[in-house]
Amino acid sequence: MSVRSALSLPRRASLFYTPCRRWPSSTRSFATTLHRDATWGFIGLGQMGYNMAKNLRAKIPASDTLIVRDVNDEMAARFVAEAQEAAGSSGEGKVEIADNAREVAEKSTVMITSLPESQHVIDVFHSILRQGDLPPLEAERLFIDTSTIDPVTSKDIANAIHTTQQGRFVDAPVSGGVVGARAGTLSFMFGASSQTGQLIERVRGVLALMGKKAWHLGDPGAGVSGKLANNYILAINNIATAEAMNLGVRWGLDPKSLAEMINSSTGRCWPSEVNNPVPGVVDTAPASRGYEGGFGVSLMHKDLRLALVAAEESGTPLTLGDQARDVYKAVEEAHRGKDFSVVYKWLQEKSE
The missing domain is CATH 3.40.50.720 (NAD(P)-binding Rossmann-like Domain)
Structure with a gap:
């Protein structure tokens, strides 16, 4: 049921x-x-x-x-x-x-x-x-x-x-x-x-x-609706940050310098500044301790799923939602129990 x-x-x-x-x-x-x-x-x-x-x-x-x-x-x-x-x-x-x-x-x-x-x-x-x-x-x-x-x-x-x-x-x-x-x-x-x-x-x-x-x-009901809207943004920003950091590192850029620049520019967001997905960039971020703790990838996958269902019920289009859900589904299967910033590690593995 x-x-x-x-x-x-x-x-x-x-x-x-x-x-x-x-x-x-x-x-x-x-x-x-x-x-x-x-x-x-x-x-x-x-x-x-x-x-x-x-x-x-x-x-x-x-x-x-x-x-x-x-x-x-x-x-x-x-x-x-x-x-x-x-x-x-x-x-x-x-x-x-x-x-x-x-x-x-x-x-x-x-x-x-x-x-x-x-x-x-x-x-x-x-x-x-x-x-x-x-x-x-x-x-x-x-x-x-x-x-x-x-x-x-x-x-x-x-x-x-x-x-x-x-x-x-x-x-x-x-x-x-x-x-x-x-x-x-x-x-x-x-x-x-x-x-x-x-x-x-x-x-x-x-x-x-x-x-x-x-x-x-x-x-x-307004509280959970607001939270799902917020976490939809978080889910997308986290993937974008992981992709951008992975791109810069593969171009030979120093990840700390790249993150410092991003966080002083228009790309600044919570996943880049506080929860940066690259190990060693932010000492307090889960990425710097093996992606342990933090906000589990399974929880992000769940929140994104809830947001998509609520959006469908209200007839609201979310153009990036299905793609992001596919990413988190794959990441959860590969790195269950890890912080959702482990998307970065998953991207690295795909690049190998």
Whole structure:
């Protein structure tokens, strides 16, 4: 079953939840400040999520609790151990491990998800909503999904949560990669109803704990739509940078000098300046450590695929999209698990 058919409106109720009673209006007020002794939730401790959750734990009040969940038990245990080490003997900075997503949702006023694919997000919220009402809290629950998924799925999940009045769902994918997640300098683009200004400010306040910028792009689904548009540009720029650098090197140009010139000229872009694909040009780039870490080529392939599907649904032509998708498909097969800048190495191999 496709993601779209799994979340189609006529079947949403059976997929996500059992019929729920309406909450009293008094339980749905927004919290505009961070309450002490609150509980926060985080699901998904991958390369991005781990560092985002680490920054979250460091910046929320020390007396608050962070409850985490990941399918990799070892990763969750490692996160807790590091948090305890950072807290020292103070006894504050508490972190707990949940047995399942429902437990995280029940205990948390704010729950953040960072997951690889649309189906993972569906599974998490299905497991939360299928058991009926969540227990009421002092403030309305806020669900922030930082995953990059397709807009249709994101809108359907938002509708499922909002129609059952279980909280507010916000799509808030990120830009900045693992480096930005580690440094706490991520940029977020989010979709949320603008009818209540308090909600927008509350979301900005939460995202500020993990990044530097947050753009409200519109209603639910707008965040992931903006992210896919951005990553379409990134996908094309990355290939162009790899091709240009490979061309210059084969012409006998020094790669550092070439990159310095490009980054002072009209060819300047994030793949050339920050994530340069040539080993040794940028010491902090994945290319300089065997293309390890960073933004995986499989994730870029996925994002490009989502952008192409969304473009087709809206009747929008993308003239370079199919060619770029073919490149990332081939690169993923040859260098699975590597940073997407490994396109450069793949081009070198083709030239041999």
